[in-house]
Amino acid sequence: MAVKQWMVSVAAALLLTTAMTEPVSAASTPYESYNYNYWEEAVPGPAAYVPSRAINGSGLDIGDFQEPGDMAAAGDGRLYVADTGNNRIVHLDEKWRVKEVIDGFENGGKRDGFNRPTGLFVDDDGFLYIADTDNARIVVLASDGSLHMLIENPASDILPADFKFHPLKVTVDKAKRIYVVARGVYEGIMQFDGNGRFIGYVGTNKVQRDYVEMLWRNFSTEAQKAQMVLFIPTEFSNMDIDAKGFVYATNIDPGSKEPVKRLNPSGEDVLKRFGYFDVSGDIRYRIAEGPSTMIDVKVLGSGMYSVLDATQGRVFTYDDEGNLLYVFGGKGNQLGTFKAPAAIEQIGNDLAVLDRGKGDIVLFEPTKFGSAVNAATALHYNGEDTKAVPLWEEVLRLNANYDIAYIGIGKSMLMEKRNKEAIEYFKLGMDRDHYSVACKRYRREVMKEHFGEFLSALLLLTAVWAVYWLARRRRTVAYGSAEQIAKEGKWR
Amino acid sequence: MKQDFFRFPLHVIVHPFDGFWDLKYDGKGKLRVALVILMLVVLSVIMQKQFSGFLVNFNDPRNLNSIMELITIVFPFFLWCVSNWAITTLMEGEGRFREIVMAAGYSLVPIVLMYVPMTIISRFMVQEETAFYYLLTSIAFVWFIGLLYVGTMTVHQYTAVKTVLTMVLTVIVMGIIVFLGALVFSMLQQIYEFVLNVYREIIFRT
Structure with missing residues (x-):
């Protein structure tokens, strides 16, 4: 019983202090x-x-x-x-x-x-x-x-x-x-x-x-x-x-x-x-x-x-x-x-x-929302985008429709070279200019990474085609393809 | 199959005078091919609106409606064919309705050929490259208009100037048909209202 009372009073005290320190939130x-x-x-x-x-x-x-x-x-x-x-x-x-x-x-x-x-x-x-x-x-x-x-x-x-x-x-x-x-x-x-x-x-x-x-x-x-x-x-x-x-x-x-x-x-x-x-x-x-x-x-x-x-x-x-x-x-x-x-x-x-x-x-x-927006905007204004990210995330928890927060997080990720994630955030924030920048960087990143594979595939394809072409040509020269003869016959 | 659905349409779009002649006089055009091309256009436009890259896609995804796309393409297509047929019958055109539909259908091939790859490529584009997207889609459209012009000219055996005149008149006739259609529709609605009111009056009187 005493324990319970004690817990209740602690909870009440906690409630009071949190209510005192936190800015007005849901009035x-x-x-x-x-x-x-x-x-x-x-x-x-x-x-x-x-x-x-x-x-x-x-x-x-x-x-x-x-x-x-x-x-x-x-x-x-x-x-x-x-x-x-x-x-x-x-x-x-x-x-x-x-x-x-x-x-x-x-x-x-x-x-x-x-x-x-x-x-x-x-x-x-x-x-x-x-x-x-x-x-x-x-x-x-x-x-x-x-x-x-x-x-x-x-x-x-x-x-x-x-x-x-x-x-x-x-x-x-x-x-x-x-x-x-x-x-x-x-x-x-x-x-x-x-x-x-x-x-x-x-x-x-x-x-x-x-x-x-x-x-x-x-x-x-x-x-x-x-x-x-x-x-x-x-x-x-x-x-x-x-x-x-x-x-x-x-x-x-x-x-x-x-x-x-x-x-x-x-x-x-x-x-x-x-x-x-x-x-x-x-x-x-x-x-x-x-x-x-x-x-x-x-x-x-x-x-x-x-x-x-x-x-x-x-x-x-x-x-x-x-x-x-x-x-x-x-x-x-x-x-x-x-x-x-x-x-x-x-x-x-x-x-x-x-x-x-x-x-x-x-x-x-x-409010909590207003202060977070103000603080994040101030950090962004001063170029401290990375520090603004947790605040923008807080803003998004309170209002998931807040486009500026998505763009803010996106900008920070762009600076940290997390281009793929930045693309997603800019898309959510409907920011086409920054999206383009992130997209360009990501594209280059992927191309660099896969350039070798791409080139080998291209080489292989060229080789296959060359072999096919050579084989076909030899046959045509030797016997003449039926298709070609038919075609030429028709047109002449 | 290969000849009808691939060779011939591709031949028509690059050799339009030759191709449309063959379409009319050699019986190489098939109505079902034209209709398939029309459906492909509908499909490629729907695809473009839904899947083209973020940088070139200004459509609100909540407002996309495939049925509406279908209507906004298929309805003007047949409206064009009907109007063109109506006007050329009066202007000594030699084309039959079938041939008009085919000519218009085969003219749409560049749109399918351009839109589908551009939709895919646009997903990898950045802002500076979107100019190419707009350029190529515009080329597709201009190409389509050019083919439609040559098609109309060949199918009806018109001179160049008369074709232009016919095409302009066709567009005007399209407007007239829509206007008359709306008129008839609203009148039918009013007649329906009138009959309904008479019925209600009788019900309440007795």
């Missing part, structure tokens, strides 16, 4: 998790992230957030929220308690405030960049809350004289260059140097030709043309910057195949799109709902980045090669679903999504 989510397979089907899969908690203004005892527009996470877990409707910035510490509410700053001895701030960025030195939209300026505050710099009324030859500056989103690179998405600016992202001087534009969205529209225009009168839709490039919706100083930008052009761009310093799009599909969120959607509308992007490190879709309230995470890793989130009223998502941030391993409609922030924690 039910209010959204359906899926990924697209090679055949463009949305295949259900385990959730990569599950919502753990949500926090709103009243929960923080500072009054409800009013249409919060953006948030920014500092490296140490602190979080800044742009509470647009309340004209204030809320500063939360790493435990999500209010540290301070910034509603103004000292400007030349006078108290100055914000007017609908919609964009935020915090750099590594703790400087806080605020896109103070309706005050037409960018406010840069030092970490102690004092004013560091103001960017107002940018002047340049390429800007029109009556240019109205309404910054919406702001991002800063390592060299302190400031990138700004501004309202009504179609030329691209505005770039300022460290002193707040306007340098120029980067990364213009291209207008796509619509041939039907062009034809239609030819037959229209001037008055009709004036009434037509103006074709101007779309504005960017948001941006983020990676460790190498490349700007990731999203746009909301509904017809675009490239709603996510990675801009190099000269403004060219260098995002890798080697996955099965375009980096554009949902590839299958109802016509009534329309394609994904990318409104924010967050660089996660190791080449991964998450984009936030406002149409379906989903977060799509891609790896550096443009493979869709996982999808989570959705529209709704439960914890983990959104009304009008506005921004996404990374806090440690977790992802936070700011919901403008509900005025709250939801924290998502990676």
